[in-house]
Amino acid sequence: MHLVPRELEKLATIFSLGYLAQRRLARGVRLNHAEAIALISTVLHELIRDGHYAVADLMSIGRTILGRRQVLPSTWFTARQVQVEGTFPTGTYLVTVVDPIATENGDMQRALYGSCIQVPKIDLFPVLTTIDYARDYAxxxxxxxxxxxxxxxxxxxxxxxxxRIKLKVVNHGNRPIQVGSHYHFIETNRMLSFNRKLAQGYRLDLPAGSAMRFEPGQCRETDLVFIAGKQRIAGGNGIATGIVGHINVTIPAGFLNDDTTGALENKRNERLMERSEYVKMFGPTTGDVVRLGSTELYVAVEYDYRDPDNDYRDPNGTQRQDPKWPERKTYYGDECNFGGGKSIRDGMAQTSYGAYKPGKVAPGGDTLYDCVDTVITNALIIDHTGIIKADIGIKDGHIHAIGRAGNPDIMDDIDINIGANTDVIGAENKIVTAGGIDTHVHVLDPAQVPEALCNGLTTLVGGGAGPTTAANATTVTTGPVNIERMMKAFDHLPINVGLTGKGNNSHPAGLIEQIEAGAIGLKLHEDWGATHVAIDECLKVCEEYDVQSTLHTDTMNECGYVGDTEKSIGNRTIHSYHTEGAGGGHAPDIIAVVKNNHILPASTNPTRPYTFNTVDEHLDMVMVAHHLSKEIPADVAFAESRIHAETMAAEDCLLDDGSISIMSSDTLAMGRVGEVVLRTWTSANKMAVGAQTSNLPDALAENQLEEDKKLQEFLTAVHPKPSKLSKPGIPQLPKPPLPIVNNFRVKRYIAKYTINPALAHGMSHLIGSVEKGKFADLVIWQPSNFGTKPDLVLKGGMIAVALGGDPNGSIPTVEPRIMRPRFAPYVPETSITFVSKTSVDPKGASPPGKAAKLDIGAPPTTVDTTSKVAKYMLKKRVEHVQGCRVIKKKDMVHNDTMPKTIKVDPETFVVSQVVNNVDVPYDAPPATSVPLAQDYFVC
Known part of the structure; x- marks a missing residue:
């Protein structure tokens, strides 16, 4: 067969999914985004192979294959373009189909072309009425x-x-001349005639990245605006290099110059841009509202570093001001964007006087600016710190600055210098979050790593050494030998890792040697015997060595009840896994530990959110994960004792009110590593919507958190009333009213898989948030795909995985577009191996230190050459955890709620909070459907 990689990849992806989509279509299933793209791509490839059609023919045919009746409504919104490259009789060519879902009925015969499937009647699919359009296509x-x-x-x-000035400009050349917004106008093409000396220090008065075109012979009155910053010109034709007003400009011979014509009258002192046009170019700004994926979660931009009206106040009425987010008085109009004619070019948004090393002096005496390695432009940051619009500068693998990027020679108040050594990631109309952290990982398979990365996780905490019987059930890497080997194994995987050892031992010696080998914590698990003596001894060692203990308590109540375990723990910090109980723990009342300040409670994702299918899948999960047999009655009773609909319903409520602080997976042992982020947001959505789905607006308003209600009042005052607007191909629809915003709820939930697990395990000085000084583990999302499939994941400032097309493609957007590993996996230093302090500094003391969250930007760990970890010769960056023993529930960001009294009925399993001597049940009825599900995933 002698196939090459591009043929194999198309066979494995486009054709396999395309044929599957054809079969689904034939039985009346409306297709989601991936299925629709695959089907259209498959048909186009078959038509290319037939050899009867030209590229232009297929660009038209591609718009007729599927109609709105054959696809889910979300597919019509998201499938905006399909690009394939196939081998025509004349060779390989690109076919681009714009708006492929262009008709209502499609062409079923064409859609099933090449499948040998009998073409069904169109009646299989619903006829779309005006009501359908209003409900689903608004x-x-x-x-x-x-x-x-x-x-x-x-x-x-x-x-x-x-x-500002206005000049008359004439193109005396015989070709069009197009000038970009930030090109120094005095430096333009020699065949443009205008008063060049008057233009010194001015550029076109256009939105950043726009351009003005001068056709041959055309005369245009041209508005110009003065540059800002140090007002230093560089680049272009070298006519006026230097600071404006400090040099005598001589117009070179050959450059047309009309010095007889003065400036025309220009009365304006600002240029106004329609807000909707601004958003299309640069993304939302202060007060604009963004829907997250297909959820009913909406966030308003709280702060934009480019907004000159720096008076936004947060919902509690105080000025948004924090040392980590210093005030900047910056201006719209100097945004940074990259591309042909855009603003990030030499002498424009990119300084000509930049260098990697700060303070370096260039020939001539100029002190060069300290420039970043990479800049992420116009990002919408969603983080526990806020919903913020900013540029992000990355240097040496860390977040160097957050604020405004550009060139201080021509722009005001620049936080991030762009120079010749700076790469650019455009994040216009995209969302940036911190890399997620999963603190409950059974380390069984290296393939867990790419799955985790492709859902936005960049750090794994847990244990195991492959699928041993014990590791299948417990997150434990046992003993110094296995810890060393697993650290070496992870040295080749592009993800941060921290390994936990076995904490079940009534004598400290076996525990200490695991910490000395590098374990960042000790796991107490009932399958090893979570007795009170073991708990006490484990915590004594953890206190001495400043590492965390993770806890899976005694489901059987063999050694005592939940209150007895609480007494064993005392006031010592411990991280409680799957606190709801289905994943394991005192049956049925382990959930009651959420009331304690020293217990850091977590959820695992199979019970998130509680739906009508949740209970039914769990019995088999428990039996497999814990090596049980359905033939043994005691094993069945053990499994069944953990599974209660009532506690799962209560878990929804406790997550939403901040009583449960952390989300994790329990991957391959009753959990899914690729759904930590996904199920966090479906859980948040369920609680935002509530049970009253029959009247969604009222339900959303009723379930809005108190912290968001003042923000809602502010937004309602500034947003205009709805008006009519139309979309191509569908009836005229009213512009939708302002939705119910969920800023605080979103910040609460994102903290559950970012900052809070980082705090719990002593890593928050390096990871867990989008803040200056943190390691640049960042995830970039399309808002339409938020929570499901990111566009790009950075590890240590370098791209680890990203959405990409055919490697043989002429452009990177040719199908199949899939998540692909990039170059960070080949640079171990872009990831961190977290270890205990004693494993890298055996001579230093490791008492409980101050909280890690206070140490952002701490110097890198120095590994003592005589230490255990030094002998492993790891290539990854090595950092020790810190502050594990002083973190308490009160430190859990946005998730520090501690119910005073919480009760679990031992017979009905109903979980209640006691309010004024009355038991108030925590209850959230099971969801019958969730967003971010079948619209996004093919299986």
Missing amino acids: PDKAPGYIWCIDDPSTKISLCRNRD
């Missing part, structure tokens, strides 16, 4: 939809209060 039903504050009073003011 603009706000689009995943990732953005609500703009868009009326005449809210236009964006560009370069406000800067000097």
Whole structure:
């Protein structure tokens, strides 16, 4: 057969999924995004192979294959373009189909072309009525939809209060000349005639990245705006290099210059831009609202570093001001974007006087600016710190600055210098989050790592050494030998890791040697015997060596009840796994530990959120994970004692009110590593929607958290009333009203898999948030795909995995577009191996230190050459954990709720909080459907 990689990949992805999609279509299943793209791509490849069609023919045919009746409504919104490359009789060519779902009925015969499947009647699919269009195709039903504050009073003011002039410009050349917004106008093409000396220090008065075109012979009155910053010109034709006003400009011979014509009258001191147009180019800004994926979770931009009106106040009425987010008075109009004619070019948004090393002096005496390695432009940051619009600068693998990027020679108040040594990641209309942390990982298979990365996880904490019988049940890497080997194994995997040893031992010696070998914590698990003596001894060792203990308590109540375990723990910090109980723990009342300040409670994701299918899958999970047999009655009783619908319902409520602080997976042992992020957001959505799904707006308002209600009042005041708007191919629809915002709820839930697990395990000085000084583990999402499939994942500032197309493609967007490993996996230093302090500094003391969250930007760990870890010769960066023993529930960000009294009925299993001597049940009825499910995944 002699196939090459591009043929094999298309056979394995496009054709396998395309044929599957054809079979599903033939039985009346409406296709999701991936299925629709695969089916169209498959048909196009078959038509290419027939050899009867030209590229232009297929670009038209591709728009007729599927109609709105054959695809899910979300697919119509998200499937905006399909690109394939196939071998025509004339060779390989690109076929681009724009808006492929262009009709209502499609062409079923064409859609099933090449499948040998009998073509069914179109009646299999619903006829779309006006009601359907209003319900499913309204603009706000689009995943990732953005609500703009868009009326005449809210236009964006560009370069406000800067000097402006208007000049007459004539193109005397015989070819068009196009000039970008930030190109120094005095330096333009020699065949443009205008008063060049008047233009010194000015550029086009256009939105950043826009351009003005001068056709041959055309005369245009051209608006110019003065540059800012140090007002230093560089680049271009070298006519006026230097600081404006400090040099005598001589126009070189050959450059047309009309010095007889002065400036025309220009009365304006600002340029106004329609807000909707601004959002299309640069993404949402202060007050705009973004839908997260297909959920009913909506966030408003709280702060934009480019907003000159730096007076946004948060919902509690105080000025948003924090040392980590210093005030910057910056301006719209100097945004950074990359591409042909865009602003990040030499002498424009990119300084000509930049260097990697700060303070370096160039020939001529100029002190060079300290420039970053990579800049992420126009990002919407969603983090526990806020919903913030900013640029992000990365240097030496860390977040160097958050704020405004650009060139200080021509722009004001620059936080992030862009230079010749700076790469660019455009995040316009995208969301950036911190890399997720999964603290409950059974380390059984290296394939868990790419699965984790592709759902936005960048750190794994847990244990195991492959699928041993014990590791299948317990997150334990046992003993110094296995710890060393597993650290060496992870040295080749592009993810941060921290290994936990076995904590079940009534004598300290076996525990200490595991910590000395590098374990960042000790796991107490009932399958090893979670007795009170073992708990006490384990915590004594953890206290001495400043590492965390993780706890899976005694389901059988063999050694005592939950209260007895609480007494064994005392006031010592411990991380409680799957606190609801289905994953294991005192039956049925382990969930009651959420009331304690020294217990850090977590959920695992199979019970998240509670749906009508949740209970039914769990019995078999327990039997397999814990090496039980259905033939043994005691084993069945053990498994059944852990599974209660009532505690699962209560878990929904306790997550939502911040009583449960952490989300994790329990991967391959009653959990899914690739769904930590996903199920966090489906859980948040369930609680935002509530049970009253029959009247969604009322339900969303009723379930809005108190912290978000003041923000809602502010947004309601500034957003205009709804008006009519239309979309191509569907009836005119009203512009949707402002949705119920969930900023605080979103910050609460994102903290569960970012900052809080980092705090719990002594890693928050390096990871867990998007803050200056943190390791640059970042995840970039399309708003439409938020929580499901990221576009790009950075490890230590370098791309680890990213969405990409055919490696043989002429451009990177040719199908099959799949998540692909990139180059960070080949650079071990882009990931961290977390270890105990004593394993890298055996001579130093390791008493409980101050909370790790106070030590952002701490110097890198120095590994003593005589230490255990030094002998492993790891290539990854090695960092020790810190502050594990002082972290308490009160330190859990946005998730520090501690119910005073919580009860679990031993017969009905109903979980209640006692309020005024009355038992108030925690109850959340099972969901019958969730977002981020079949619209996004093919299996």
